Amino acid sequence: MYWYVTAVHILFLLAAAGSIIFALFAWKRRPVPGSVAFFVFMMAVAVWLLAYLVQMMSDDLAVKLVWAKLQYLGISAAPVAWLVFALWYTKRQAWLTPRHWVLLLLV
Numbered sequence: 001m002y003w004y005v006t007a008v009h010i011l012f013l014l015a016a017a018g019s020i021i022f023a024l025f026a027w028k029r030r031p032v033p034g035s036v037a038f039f040v041f042m043m044a045v046a047v048w049l050l051a052y053l054v055q056m057m058s059d060d061l062a063v064k065l066v067w068a069k070l071q072y073l074g075i076s077a078a079p080v081a082w083l084v085f086a087l088w089y090t091k092r093q094a095w096l097t098p099r100h101w102v103l104l105l106l107v
Contacts, residue, residue: 048074
């Protein structure tokens with residue numbers, strides 16, 4: 001398997017590294033409201049970026065399909081985590097009832 005690297009791949013790698021750094025920054029500040037949701041959001045973005053990066057870099061169709069399927073872990077978790085973070089940050093965490101959690105996690 002031959003992997004080729006371009007400037008776009010390096011930018012994706014830098015973006016994923018930045019997401020992981022922000023996630024670790026949020027994890028260290030867990031007592032702050034919304035920091036855990038921000039951590040989950042940043043990790044979901046990092047998974048999405050890294051899986052897409054490996055998909056772009058690979059040349060085998062079967063490998064591309066595997067990484068395309070792994071992307072959806074980040075793709076489906078990112079909007080939910082972002083909404084939960086926004087609700088916590090704006091002090092509307094009362095909207096996160098168990099019923100709403102179930103509806104959010106159906107995604």
